[in-house]
Amino acid sequence: MPRFGFLSFVLYWISCGLFDAQVLPSSEQESVLPYARQITAALCSPSFDGRGYVNSGCNRAGNYLLEEFKRIGLLPFQGRNTQAFFLEVNTFPSxxxxxxxxxxxxxxxxxxxxxxxxxxxxxxxxxxxxxxxxxxxxxxxxxxxxxxxxxxxxxxxxxxxxxxxxxxxxxxxxxxxxxxxxxxxxxxxxxxxxxxxxxxxxxxxxxxxxxxxxxxxxxQSEIQAKVVVQNCFGLVPSVEPSDSLILVCAHYDHLGRMGKDTYFPGANDNASGVAMMLSLARELQQNPLQHHSVLFVAFAGEEIGLEGSFAMVQAPWLALRKISMVLNLDILGSGEEGITVVNGSIFPKYYQQLVQINDALKAVPVVKSRGKAANSDHFPFSEKGVPALFVYTMGPNKNYHDIHDTYQNLSFNRFEQLFEVFLEFLKRF
Ligand SMILES: [Zn+2]
Incomplete structure (x- = not known):
């Protein structure tokens, strides 16, 4: 018999028919992957044009996510669902x-x-x-x-x-x-x-x-001088009154179109991270954290230079000192070769917690640590002194910023296991 982690032990019981499905420790388990697949497939479909700037693909994806936030039951943050900002971008529309x-x-x-x-x-x-x-x-x-x-x-x-x-x-x-x-x-x-x-x-x-x-x-190229795009917000308030805010974020923009016949689906980068964020939002909306409100943020403008997260840290209505932690999810579609935690060596306490939880749940083979890197939306936050981690998966899927980063090429190999890791990390916070 193989070595058992807690989850596989429970799953073994179920497979033996000794356990009724209702006694699963997390009742959401079964529905996580189908939901995440559905979100990812939708975001990668040609109808969102690669979530770029041709045909307003990014903005239409943002509206889709706002609908999803509402459907899940997330609340506005300080009266706002969005933060709009401007971009200048070179496009290939036809x-x-x-x-x-x-x-x-x-x-x-x-x-x-x-x-x-x-x-x-x-x-x-x-x-x-x-x-x-x-x-x-x-x-x-x-x-x-x-x-x-x-x-x-x-x-x-x-x-x-x-x-x-x-x-x-x-x-x-x-x-x-x-x-x-x-x-x-x-x-x-x-x-x-x-x-x-x-x-x-x-x-x-x-x-x-x-x-x-x-x-x-x-x-044909066309510079769009003043595109308005938006970060999207959805809040799950803490059970008890609290000032502390945890941000769980993922960027939803991607590269868009290179002409009318070619688009970049951005499945791993970062429909998969958005799907993980929404899966966590759905679960926490049902079972909120006791002492921390959780703000879910879908960022725009990441691919052009972290514009959405830079806009957010500069917003006058955001009290950065109230943010206890930022968990940034980007490239979550594999995991066969483990995960990497950017800023892991800067915030070793949080990195160690992820390692411990992963050891207990046997989710992925390795949890690697990296130092500072300006490679996703955690960066503007950690530069402002807010503890911020960026987690990405590693695996055989090397389709990065190309036309092969499709929904069909995603394995979702450790998606449910990583969902449990992030959930436990947030619960222990
Ligand atoms: Zn990305």
Missing amino acids: QCAVRSGHKTLQPGVDYLVHPSSGGYKGKLKLIPMNAAEILAYSGGSFNAPREGIVFMPSKGLSRDSLKLVRTKLEKIAETERGVVEITTEKLTWSVSPRAFRFPYLQRYDTSLTTPPKHLFLNI
């Missing part, structure tokens, strides 16, 4: 097509447009340049407006040199001329608040021996 000879390239698979890329329509003649030539390039060497630079990294090029070359290529696309970068690395997209004057294309190709002489581009 045409995003690339042709190499007679071959139409597949967006997201064969190429990405740089998040700051400008638009372009027509044939782009390409002049090959190596790393040294690009780094030495001072502009003005060609005059034809339809000539761009193509860069194909040589085998021995170091990561640091490639970084320098990319920075220079960005500068060239910003002011000078179009850029095509051939790459053999996994394509990873992002979202940017600024726009170059010229196109910048990242072409994934492992088979090329010589760079292409030209490409046909039809890329």
Whole structure:
């Protein structure tokens, strides 16, 4: 017989028919995963356009979450359900097509447009340049407006040199001329608040021996100068009167669309975290904490630079000193290889609690600790001196910021177990 944790022991009893299902320690157990799957699938569906800025995908996802907060029974926080703020963002709302000879390239698979890329329509003649030539390039060497630079990294090029070359290529696309970068690395997209004057294309190709002489581009880009987006709030008050507030948060925005035919579903990042947050909200609404109110926050604007959480820590109506803890959930869809706690080494007491609870529940194989990192919405809070942890899962799913981060590719392997860990962590607080 395998080693038993408490949960598996109970499950073993049930499977043996010795226990009636009603005596499960947490009655919510059975319904957690179907609910989380339903939320994740909805957020990842094409109807939310990758929760970006084309077709107001992010805002429509926010409205969907506000409805869900209401349906669960969460209350407004200090009279507000939302906090609106402005963003400037470069978007690709319609045409995003690339042709190499007679071959139409597949967006997201064969190429990405740089998040700051400008638009372009027509044939782009390409002049090959190596790393040294690009780094030495001072502009003005060609005059034809339809000539761009193509860069194909040589085998021995170091990561640091490639970084320098990319920075220079960005500068060239910003002011000078179009850029095509051939790459053999996994394509990873992002979202940017600024726009170059010229196109910048990242072409994934492992088979090329010589760079292409030209490409046909039809890329339309559009800067949205003042998009209004919103953080969404839902409160579960403590049973006894208390000043203490715990924040459980997850960002719901993602990268949106790269043209009318391609969107980034953002299943792991971060429909999964929102699903975990809502699962916890649903449970705590039924069984609130005795001494702490819990504020659930769905953040917008994370992918463009933690804009939602920065907006919240600056809000005059928020008393930061009343926040006892921030638990930020981002990338919760796997867990086969454990979880990592960012800020774990800065707040060792809370990290140790998570380790102990995980040991008792045998939820994931390992709970790793990291130091400070500006990689999600916990960061603006811990920078202001509020204890804030960011938990993400690790596993075989490496689909990060690409078109393959789909609902279908999520394993939800340790989702229910992690739900129990977070619930216990909050209850013990
Ligand atoms: Zn994320």
